[in-house]
Amino acid sequence: MMAGFGNSNPNTKKQKIPKNGPQLLEAAIGAHKTGDITKAEALYLNAINSGFHHEIAFSNLGIIYKNTGRKEKALTIYKRAVAKNPNFADAYTNLGNLYKDLGNLDQALTSTLKSLELNPDNPTALINLGSIYKDLGNLDRALASTLKSLELNPDNPSALMNLGGIYKNLGNLDQALTSTLKSLELNPDNPSAHMNLGGIYKDLGNLDQALASTIKSLELKPDNHNAHMNLGWIYKDLGNLDQALASTLKSLELKPEGSEALCKLGLIKMALGQTKEAKRDLLNSIKCNEQECEAHHALSTLLETTEEAEELIEIMKSVKTSVLTPLKRAFAEFAQSNCFHKIKNHDQASKHLVLANKYKLITSPSNADSLLEKIALSVSQIESTKTTNRNANSGKGRIFIVGMPRSGSTLLETILSMNPENKDLGESRSLEKAIAKAKQQQQSCNSNHQNIDEYYSKLEPINNTQHKYTTDKQLYNFIHINWIANHMPAAKIIHCRRNPMDNILSMHRSNLMAGNNFTANLEDSAKVLVAHEKAMQIQKNRYPKKIFTFDYDQFVNAPEDNLRKLLGWLDLEFDNNYLHPEKSTRIVNTASVMQARKPISNKSVGGWKNYETLLKPAFKIIQESGVKIG
Structure with missing residues (x-):
């Protein structure tokens, strides 16, 4: 905050003022206001060097030093400002802002807080206070300070943008979106607000809008390393890993030691199957910033030996957990839990897992209620999904893999991808988009509207010269089984399931994001799993020939026998290559990335018993529901 001459405390101890000191300061402030920074800096220095040691000269010169990257010089000069006038509120505001950057x-x-003690109604200081509380993980105080700032200045786009970020961290994405859009109404060309908007759309699952907002941010500020990094992460979620890699490398070109970008680079390398390079990038991320807890977490998923786990535990002792945001604290606790799980200290693993999911729920509240509502509607609204425009061959070659997260679906997808005639689509949202388009056409009373299969085929075309099949592993497509069955009768649906307690433990340990927030709450996980199982049983009774149950536990205990049954149902010939998913070169862009690259194993079956005490709340719900616990 730049101060104008004459704003200082009149009670400041009198000094001998050089004749030209005030004139130099006035001229410096004038140049500063017009943007002539070089001239302003020279004039502030001339005033100070002439012996005119005015707090405003120190404070405003500090702003120039800070904005031109000379932060240590800025710190020194700000301290001179408050030493000269201990009641100069603006200088404390600037000093606090600089300490935050450092x-x-x-x-x-x-x-x-000292600034606000001197001037309680300073909206800029209140914005800064909210931002500091946000970084400290005290989101309630961050929200209160930012709202107070907006009471004093309701149309401040910066405060509204910050408010959006706080709401995002609180998991209130609707409010985050509203605040950020309001900020952009007031200042449409703010690249930071467009970047933040992209992050909110990403969390809402609207990747197309996320992409557009982030690209807009980069049009306004092409050298923003954070925006390039965010763009890379959006491309990763879209499954475009080449673009994800390019954008992340561009971020690192602009800021070579960007710890967060190095972490994202490591995660992209993991998806590409480049494990050695991923470990290197993640370790470099931690070297640049020992507080980069997402990198610790990613490394914890790459552990191969107990020695590596013990080494990572030692590395993490340097993390200052007291200053972590809830999101970073969640990553840190998940990492610790994974390390202790690897060395088979399940008591310690459980303790860290409880903390991990506690902090995760602060930033990503459970979405169980909305998901349970969707599941209930999915089995009740069968009539609305029927069509008269039906072809028996619609959906031919389409394989939909559905189920709960962490139910063995990625392993199955990797196995089927060993067939060169199969194109794996990953966690595609194309079916959901096709259904939305069909509903829109129905409402328009357009008699020429296309059916789901036609819309889906436009989004996911099959090149018959290369592929005969596609596998779509959007697990929540189980909510759309009525649509698949009625509009794509030739499609195949594979329902992945496993021991419900192993399933719940695996979800709880995996730090799943984007639509899977319920997995951080054991009771909610159990409720969703029960609703899912009951819905699938209804659908299997309705469409017994369209749905195959792939039981993960049975499969890993007798892989060849169970795989032959599945392949026979799919009208595919058995090939021994199917039994070696570890040889696959496919890109795996899910939380199961490392498991999908390992040989078929039954080591995780029954693993929930190591966490029996932790899982009691879920066990009770599953037991009372009648869902079988193997």
């Missing part, structure tokens, strides 16, 4: 959140908080 990563010293405790000092940032102290300085900003």
Whole structure:
């Protein structure tokens, strides 16, 4: 915050003022306001060097130093400003802002609170205070400070943008979207707000809008390393790993030691199957910033030996958990839990797992209620999915893999992808888009509207010279089984399932994101799993010939026998290559990335018993539901 001459405390101890000191300061402030920074800096220095040690000269010069990257010089000059006038609120505001940039959140908080003690109704200081509290993980205070700032200045686009970020961290994405859009109404060309908007759309699952908003941000500010990094992560979610890699590398070109971008690079390398390079990038991320907890978590999923686990536990002792945001704290706790799981210390693993999911729920509240509602509607609204425009061959060659997360679906998809005639689509959203388009056409009373299969085929075309089949592993397509059965009668549906307690434990340990927030709550996980199982039983009774049950536990205990049954149902010939998914070169872009690259194994079957005490709340719900626990 730049101060104007004459705003200082009149009670400041009198000094001998050089004749030209005030004139130099006035001229410096004038140049500063017009944007002539070089001239302003020279004039501030001339005023100071002439012996005119005015707090405003120090404070405003500090702003120039900070904005031109000379942060240590800015820190020194700000300290001179508050030493000259201990009641100069603006200088404390600037000092707090600088401490925040330097990563010293405790000092940032102290300085900003001092500023507000001197001037309680300073909206800029209140914005800064909200931002500091946000970084400290105190989201309630962050929200209160930012709302107070907006009471004083309702149309401040920066405060509204910050408010959107706080709501996002609180998991209130609708409010986050509203605040950020309001900020952009007031300042349409703010690249940071467009970047934040892209992050909110990404969390809402609207990847097309996320992409558009982030690209807009980069049009306005092409050298924003954070926006390039975010763009890479959106491309990763879209399954475009080449673009994801290019955008992340561009971010690192702009900021070579960007710890977050190095972490994202490691995660992309994991998806590409480049495990050695992924480990290197993740370790480099931690070297740049020992607080980069997502990198710790990613490394914990790559552990091959107990020695590696013990080494990572030692590395993580340097993490200052008290200053972590809830999101970073969740990553840190998941990483610790994975390490202790690897060394078979399940008590310690459980303790960290409880904390991990506690902090995760702060930033990503459970979505169980909305999912349960969708499941209930999916089995009740059969009539609305029927069509008269039906071809018996519609959906031919389409294989839909459905089920709960962590039910063995990625392993199955990898196995089927060993067939060169099969094109794996990953976790495609094309069916959902096709259904939305069909509903829109129905409402328009257009007699020429296409059916789901035609819309889906436009989104996911099959090149018959290369592929005969596609596998779509959007697990929540089980909600759309009525649509598949009625509009794509030749399609095949494979329902993946496993021991429900192993399934719940695996979900709870996996730190699943984007639509899977219920997995952080054991009771909610059990409720969703029960609803899912009951819905699938209804659908199997309705469409007994269209749905095959792939039981993960049975499969890993007798792979060849069970695979032959599935392949026979799919009208595919058995090939021994199917039994070696570890040889697959396919890209795996899910939380199961490492498991999908390992040989078929039954080691995880019954693993829930190591966490029996932790899982008691879920066990009770499953037991009372009648769903069989193997």
